[in-house]
Amino acid sequence: MRRILVVSNGHGEDTIGVALARALGALGYGVEAVPLVGRGRAYEEAGFAVRGPRQEMPSGGFALESLRALWADLRAGWFTMSLAHYKAVREAARGACATLVVGDVYALGVGSLFGRRPLFLMQCRSSVRAGPGRPYSVTERLMMRRAARVYPREAEGETWLRACGLGNVVYLGNPMLDALEDDAPALPPPYLLLLPGSRQDAYESLPRMLEAARRLGDTGLTPVVAWAGLPLEGTSMGEWQVEPQRFCHPDGTTVHLVRGLSKALLLGSRVALSTSGTAAEQAAGYGVPLVGFPTSGPQYTRAFAERQKRLLADALMLVDPDPGAIAAGVRRFLASAELQARARAAGRAAMGEPGAAQRIALDLHRHLVM
Incomplete structure (x- = not known):
C-alpha cells in the first residue's frame, strides 16, 4: 500500500487532515501524520499512525500573537520539540509517496524542507475574505511554486493566487465541512449550541456561555456544549456543578455536555455561542447563526474575532x-427571520459545499498516477 505523509499545524488543521486522510484511505492509500501543534488526538482517535513529539505548548499554537506567548513557548522547550518534529517528518517521508501539508506557511516550510515530493498543500488558514492586507506572504507564495498542487480554502483564494502567477492552484471546496462525525446526540432538538473552542480560552468563555444559556431558558432550545477535549476534572464553573454529561445550576437549569461536534448536532441547532475557530466555521457552513465574544486569549482575542467576522460576515454577530x-x-x-436568512447565506458563501475532502483526495490521486 502506498503511503502519504500528512503534516499539519493546529487542532483545526488536524481535524481537516483526518477528513483528507479518510478520503485518501478510501482510494487505497495509507496515511501517517506528524502534527506540529498539540498531541494529534484527532489522528489517533481516527486510527491513523502519529509520529513525532506529542507536546502541548502554552500558546496553543499561537506563539506569534504576542511576545509573551512566544517567550512562554520558548521556555517550555519549543526548539527541542521542533527539532524532534523535523526529524519525525524526515523519517516518515522515507517510505512515503507524497507529502500533504494542511496549514499555513510554517507547516509548508516544514513539509518542503523535510517531506517527500511531490508536495500538496491544503491552505486552510489564510483567507482573502478575512482581509485586510495580503493573505499570502511572498515567502509562502515562493514555496507554493514548489508544490504539485495548492488547494485554497475559498474561491477568492484561487483567483488571488492565480493573479500572482501561480498556475498550480485550484479551489475544490473547504474540507472543514467534511471533518465532522455523524454521531447524533440523544437529546431533543432544536439546540442552543455552545462552542467554547479547543484552546485555554474555553475555561474563560464557558462560564459566560452557561450563564447566557440559563438566561435563555424560556426559548425552548436545548442547550448543549460541544466540548473539544480539554480536561474538565477539577475545574470550577462558578455556581455550576460539573458532571460527566451535563452542567447543573442550583436553579435547576441543565446544560448538556457532548464530546466533539457532529453533523447531526449542527443540523439540529438554531443558534450557536462561540469562541472557537474551526467549529465556528463548520457551524456557519451548515447554516447556524453564531454569537461570538472576545476572550483574553490565546486564540479568540478581539483581533481574531474581528478577522473571523470579516470572513463569516452576517453569519457571526460579535457582542x-x-x-x-x-x-x-x-x-x-431568534426574533428575526431576515437575520437568520442572511446568516445562512453568508455562512454558505464563506464555506462552500460539503464533499471537498473527496474532491481533493481524488485530485491528488490523479497527480500521483499520471
Whole structure:
C-alpha cells in the first residue's frame, strides 16, 4: 500500500487532515501524520499512525500573537520539540509517496524542507475574505511554486493566487465541512449550541456561555456544549456543578455536555455561542447563526474575532463578553427571520459545499498516477 505523509499545524488543521486522510484511505492509500501543534488526538482517535513529539505548548499554537506567548513557548522547550518534529517528518517521508501539508506557511516550510515530493498543500488558514492586507506572504507564495498542487480554502483564494502567477492552484471546496462525525446526540432538538473552542480560552468563555444559556431558558432550545477535549476534572464553573454529561445550576437549569461536534448536532441547532475557530466555521457552513465574544486569549482575542467576522460576515454577530449581551444576541437572531436568512447565506458563501475532502483526495490521486 502506498503511503502519504500528512503534516499539519493546529487542532483545526488536524481535524481537516483526518477528513483528507479518510478520503485518501478510501482510494487505497495509507496515511501517517506528524502534527506540529498539540498531541494529534484527532489522528489517533481516527486510527491513523502519529509520529513525532506529542507536546502541548502554552500558546496553543499561537506563539506569534504576542511576545509573551512566544517567550512562554520558548521556555517550555519549543526548539527541542521542533527539532524532534523535523526529524519525525524526515523519517516518515522515507517510505512515503507524497507529502500533504494542511496549514499555513510554517507547516509548508516544514513539509518542503523535510517531506517527500511531490508536495500538496491544503491552505486552510489564510483567507482573502478575512482581509485586510495580503493573505499570502511572498515567502509562502515562493514555496507554493514548489508544490504539485495548492488547494485554497475559498474561491477568492484561487483567483488571488492565480493573479500572482501561480498556475498550480485550484479551489475544490473547504474540507472543514467534511471533518465532522455523524454521531447524533440523544437529546431533543432544536439546540442552543455552545462552542467554547479547543484552546485555554474555553475555561474563560464557558462560564459566560452557561450563564447566557440559563438566561435563555424560556426559548425552548436545548442547550448543549460541544466540548473539544480539554480536561474538565477539577475545574470550577462558578455556581455550576460539573458532571460527566451535563452542567447543573442550583436553579435547576441543565446544560448538556457532548464530546466533539457532529453533523447531526449542527443540523439540529438554531443558534450557536462561540469562541472557537474551526467549529465556528463548520457551524456557519451548515447554516447556524453564531454569537461570538472576545476572550483574553490565546486564540479568540478581539483581533481574531474581528478577522473571523470579516470572513463569516452576517453569519457571526460579535457582542461584549457579558452573559446579558450574549443572551441578547441570541434573542436578536431568534426574533428575526431576515437575520437568520442572511446568516445562512453568508455562512454558505464563506464555506462552500460539503464533499471537498473527496474532491481533493481524488485530485491528488490523479497527480500521483499520471
